[in-house]
Amino acid sequence: MDRQKELLQLNVANAIKGPAVTSLKDILAEITKDRLNFIASNCALAGRSKLKKQELADALYERITNPAFVRSAFIAAEPKEWELINALMSVPYIQENEIMPDAYLFLMDKGLVFSFLEQDELFIVMPKEVKAAYKKLDRRSFEEERSVSQLVLRYIEAAANLYGICPVEKLIAIINEQNNISLTEGEFNAIRLSVSDKMLYWDIQSGLILHEALEGEGLEDYQEFLESVKDKPYYMPPKEELLRYAELDYFEMTPQLEALKSHIVEKLGRTERQAEALMDDIQLACAMEEPLAVIMEEFEIRKIRLNKKQLEELMPIIIAVNNTTRMWSNRGFTPDELSPKPSPNTNNSNVVSFAAAASKISRNDPCPCGSGKKYKKCCM
Numbered sequence: 253m254d255r256q257k258e259l260l261q262l263n264v265a266n267a268i269k270g271p272a273v274t275s276l277k278d279i280l281a282e283i284t285k286d287r288l289n290f291i292a293s294n295c296a297l298a299g300r301s302k303l304k305k306q307e308l309a310d311a312l313y314e315r316i317t318n319p320a321f322v323r324s325a326f327i328a329a330e331p332k333e334w335e336l337i338n339a340l341m342s343v344p345y346i347q348e349n350e351i352m353p354d355a356y357l358f359l360m361d362k363g364l365v366f367s368f369l370e371q372d373e374l375f376i377v378m379p380k381e382v383k384a385a386y387k388k389l390d391r392r393s394f395e396e397e398r399s400v401s402q403l404v405l406r407y408i409e410a411a412a413n414l415y416g417i418c419p420v421e422k423l424i425a426i427i428n429e430q431n432n433i434s435l436t437e438g439e440f441n442a443i444r445l446s447v448s449d450k451m452l453y454w455d456i457q458s459g460l461i462l463h464e465a466l467e468g469e470g471l472e473d474y475q476e477f478l479e480s481v482k483d484k485p486y487y488m489p490p491k492e493e494l495l496r497y498a499e500l501d502y503f504e505m506t507p508q509l510e511a512l513k514s515h516i517v518e519k520l521g522r523t524e525r526q527a528e529a530l531m532d533d534i535q536l537a538c539a540m541e542e543p544l545a546v547i548m549e550e551f552e553i554r555k556i557r558l559n560k561k562q563l564e565e566l567m568p569i570i571i572a573v574n575n576t577t578r579m580w581s582n583r584g585f586t587p588d589e590l591s592p593k594p595s596p597n598t599n600n601s602n603v604v605s606f607a608a609a610a611s612k613i614s615r616n617d618p619c620p621c622g623s624g625k626k627y628k629k630c631c632m
Contacts, residue, residue: 259350260374266353266360267369272345276316276379279366280309288312291363294449295321313381316363322385325362327398328446333358340365340378341386349374358450403427404435404443409498412454412463415486416580417474420459422486430491453500463580480581487584503535508572515569520556530554534570538577544570 273279280288285305292300292308295315300308315321329337332355339346349372356376359365364382368375407427411418420440427435444456453464460474488494496502509531516527530550537547547570551558558566575588582590 256350259352260372262353263349263351263367263374264369266357267367267374269369271370272368272375272377273366274344274377274380276363276381277309277313279377279379280312280363281306291361294361295363312363316379317381317385319385319388322364322382323389323394324446325359325364326386327394327401328450329359330450331402336365336376337378340376341383345375345377347373347375351376400433400435400439401443401446403431404440405447406495406498408444408454408461409500410494410496411461413500413502414494414497414578414584415461416463416466417477418461418486419478420456420461423461426486426488426494430494477581481583484583484585484590487578487582487589503539504578506573506576508569508576509535512569512573515566519562519565522556526554534573535577538574539579541579541581547574 268279268283270282273282285308288305288308289300292312292315295312297311297315300311303311326334326337332352336346336351336355337359345368351374356365356367359378360367364378366377366379368377404427407423411423411426420437424435424437424440427433455462455464455467458471458474460478462474466474512534513527513531516522516530517524522530533550534547537550575591576586578584578586
């Protein structure tokens with residue numbers, strides 16, 4: 253199945269079958285009570301379970317056309333959602349079969365956007381009443397609040413990706429320092445709560461920003477981690493560089509990674525595309541501080557058999573990549589950046605210790621060093 257058909261199938265499930273309708277009142281009258289209840293839940297409409305269908309539609313109409321409700325939802329809209337909002341403002345609808353669902357699902361769940369399917373064509377509609385409510389807003393105040401909100405959310409995403417765990421008070425200090433503003437904890441919490449019903453890859457618990465990869469750990473584990481790194485500084489690049497880490501897949505393209513990619517192409521005979529994929533996975537494994545055996549599995553997965561000479565040539569390159577990879581346990585610094593600078597008389601072989609393991613070690617497995625502690629509480 254090609255990409256176009258796959259996207260259409262994803263979009264069809266959310267669409268109202270029939271011609272595009274631009275009146276919110278007419279749309280609410282057309283959809284089922286189950287869907288009205290779903291939208292009402294996302295709009296936090298009190299007493300919805302006791303309302304008959306028409307009463308529910310009327311109550312939703314009042315909520316969705318309230319300028320304060322529209323303002324709150326639009327402030328929380330992510331860049332791709334905001335782009336769609338702006339595109340819909342000046343037209344009755346957009347016809348686009350290949351639109352990505354994540355560009356409209358949040359808005360659809362709030363009743364601010366609907367999709368229609370007619371003769372295998374998908375139409376995205378923002379009801380005219382929603383547009384009218386938006387136009388009632390004080391544009392300057394709205395744009396200022398949205399700008400601050402989106403900036404803070406990008407900082408949260410960047411901190412989760414770069415540090416894994418970061419105290420809220422520390423991030424507020426970084427935001428204020430880099431932007432010359434005076435963001436308070438109350439303002440920060442209000443912004444965080446504005447996106448509490450969105451799918452996020454971070455969470456905030458007990459004053460700590462946590463990456464979703466840490467889900468399942470207890471507060472004791474978080475505090476223990478913070479204690480283990482308390483003497484390490486935070487890596488704080490300039491604002492522009494720091495905010496690049498808000499992108500989930502971003503990592504710094506170092507000379508060491510470039511050398512690894514070139515080696516895979518020139519010495520192992522792989523294509524540019526294959527080399528990039530392998531380099532990406534090795535970088536991620538290093539960032540997650542996986543043992544060397546797990547890193548080498550990336551070659552085995554791709555059926556790349558390495559002889560002794562190839563291994564001898566490859567090892568120093570992988571070690572160099574590991575030593576220049578930003579890690580949560582170093583608060584965003586690389587091992588090289590936190591290592592003492594060798595004196596001229598020091599024999600620096602540039603060798604680092606990877607966890608010894610034949611396969612991937614779970615965070616809760618016994619540590620391979622033999623201490624008797626869990627891996628996450630020892631060598632990890």
